[in-house]
Amino acid sequence: MIEVKNLTKRYPGRVAVDDISFSVGQGEIVGFLGPNGAGKTTTMRILTGYLPATGGDVRIAGFDVTEQSLAVRRSVGYLPESCPLYPDMRVREYLHYRARLKGLRGKEKQNRVREVTELCGLGEVRRRIIGHLSKGYRQRVGIADALVHRPALLILDEPTIGLDPNQIREIRVMIKELARRHTILLSTHILPEVEVTCERVLILSEGKIVASDTPENLAEIVSGSIRVVAEIKGLRSDIVAACEALPRVNSVSDQAQGAWVRVEVEGQLGTDLRLNLFEAVLEHGWKLRELRTVSTSLEDVFGALTAGGRDPGK
């Protein structure tokens, strides 16, 4: 759906996007992650045809963004950062205007506006003036606009910025819903967001892509290991010995919790120690009350990848 090759964007005295290449397949939901100023918005603006690139090749749904800009714009639904709308228009009026602008006419326009109004939960406010709406509703109007012409690709720049926790959750649920029918590229600098919503993450730092993988894999790559925590009832020294005897184990730490022993086993990449541990428990006739892998949080990954733990919320 998106093919980016050697994309570069230079401003006088500054390189905003530095020779990046990536691709996003049909139906994927990809998160663009990076500190402010990493080049997320610039990249998205180039993808939507708003900004011209300095160099490189960008194709969306098979169309070149500079040569076939109109075709690209027809296949992309874009929600810019800060969600700009005309505050003096009514919600329904605005959606009709945008639908017409995007080439929908007559019955089809009526139907689509009704569908997105319903989908984005705007039914109650459709007669209200946009300027009087809360930030959360405005964000929904922006998303409804992005969706109205049935674009194959949705590009959402910071869709949850400035919303309260409830609104964030609602928007996330909505994005998950949308992912069934659209390819989605969304940007954020809020880490849990990507962990919750995205199948794949592209981490951008200083105009370069520093990582591209699933959130889970990224965590493993960075920590270089997998950790499993178990709480077992048995003789502490036996348990530790058994854990150390498991294949490809790096280290074991243990801690008594009343009659239970809490062990944390660190194994090499590509192993699943949970099964081995469970078998060990069965073999010795111990009791087990907890068994789980501990994932490195994306926050750690982010810190490690974007140059020496720079403050991601900056």
Place this chain on the structure above:
Amino acid sequence: MGTFFTLWRRELAAYFLSPIAYVVTIFFLLIMGFNFFLLVDLMSRERVTIPGVMEQLFASAPFFWPTFMIVVPLLTMRMFAEEYRSGTIETLMTAPVTDRVVVLAKYAGALTLFVCMWAATIPYPFILEAFSEEAAPLDIGPVLGGYIGTFLLGMFWLSVGMFCSAFTRNQVVAAVACFSLIGISFTFGQVHYIATDDLLKAVSAYVSPLLHQRDFVRGVVDSRPVVLYVSGTFFMLSMTLRMLEARRW
């Protein structure tokens, strides 16, 4: 073509959704009404011919030029500046419309409102004729000429105003820049009265809106000012287009 009308309608609606259209129109009609009153007053005291009437309404009336020069920036200042400021330029320019259609539709919106404002003054000459004691029928030439001249000049100045709006996100800056540009060009058009240098005199007279308007209200539609204003408008429209592209680099 469909998107052109969509944008044009939105542009016109934007004037009426904000107080701008109402305030400007009321201001304009008050002054035009005042000028009309002065004219009636004048005619009750001395004989005025029809060309004289039109010249009074379209060129020499008190406040005619200042009003014209204030109305234009007020109509054009928000065109692009407001879209830049609110960020809606981004949703607009990523919709499947070309820059050219956006520029033309916005321009057409401002021009439409401008024409509507002037249309409200169309009854004036007819009222005068109806209540005038002189039996001579109204000569349509000067009336038409007056409106053609006003339309051409308005067309050109609105394009200047749109250009000014395209290079800033601040509406006040856009309005002041437009007012300055048309004010300076108008003043330059007066230079021929005092210039001694022949070339300067000729250039100044060629671009003088006041001289053109005096011709038009006598019913003379000279091709030279028509060419000047039409080409000037095209030039400003294409400059606006360039500015719109340049701002995104």
